[in-house]
Amino acid sequence: MWILLWISQVSLWTLSSATVHLDVVNQWNYLSFDLPYHFTYASEIRLDNTVFTGLEISDDRIFIATPRLRAGVPATLSTIPRHVPPGSGPTLSAYPSWQLHGPMRGNVNCSQLISVYRMKMDSCHRLWALDSGVMDSLDEFTRICQPKLVVIDTLTDQIVRTVIFPNGVLRPSSLLTNLVVDESVQGTCDSSFIYMTDTAAPGLVVYDGLKDQAWRLSHPTMFPDPDHSDYNINGETFTLMDGVVGITHSPRLATVYYQPLATDRIYSIPTSSLTKGPPAEFESLPISLVGRKSSQGIALTCSPFDNTLYFSPLQETSVASWNPLSNQQHLLAYDSERLQFLTDMRWQPDGSVWCLSTRFQRFFLRTASSNEINLRIIRVPTHFHTLDDINNDLIYK
């Protein structure tokens, strides 16, 4: 059984643009980096190729991943301070240090970070950064290093663990882009299970942190659907055949939710079928269709308290929620300017959802301009309960 997750054009017309509650935490035209003195490659930096796709939040810092989608991205993992004036655009500092970021070309040192799409914090204040090892993934697609997980203790900013993935769990075009750290199965931190999305050779890679073993699963639901590979955002259209990339987890329901980019569907799989070890040959996976959305999306996040799933239909430039237990659906925010192409979302304990809004379509089509705001961190409160609540709020403003 599956349900239709609405957000139709009709319901959006009842909302006027740019009025629903959301807070702009930070915003930038282009990102700027705190370059070390005498940075060798300063003239090769291409901020028009530098777009963030990964967000993580600690008490005092915001972590940002800028993958090397094209040439000229100075650092692939950075931080900004969390407590800065709303709407400011702080300079990014390479994390954990510039020494850990390889040059944009030339000599490669695979101990350094090559291209990180996303990272997650565990309960020991450690950041699990997933490094795809692929340079220029939108253009040349060159895997220059094996993909790896780099675990950084954010209290000391030291690397405490590195896991390098062997070819056995990869395919020639593998691109590891997103992850869930599951601390609910066999313990926290080093005992976690990590579930990772392979977007270009669609599948999931599972890593058992206790046994230090990894394996791979694949299923047709992880592949892109050619009928949903065109994206129209504010009148600009581009095509991208990307497989599974959105992933989140409900520890209480022991369920992982995922979505390819090029699809209108969200799927789920019980964590027990991920953690039990490599699937047997011809084994069928217990995958369920969770629902259909009005359009494609990348980011997914889940409240660990009430299991509400948050997602963002790209073409409707909105944030919506669905609770699989109560079947309640809500449109939380719609804003054609400030909610463009969300590349990551993170539920926060204060009941808000933080979003990376990117105008990715403009970076992709090379139409981004340094004179306009292109990148935002947005905080969306989730306390609205129904579409009527949002409308009432607009009416009585």
Ligand SMILES: *[C@@H]1O[C@H](CO)[C@@H](O)[C@H](O)[C@H]1NC(C)=O
């Ligand atoms: C590679 O990078 C690591 C981390 O920055 C560093 O410790 C190591 O010395 C580098 N190796 C070479 C050969 O440069």
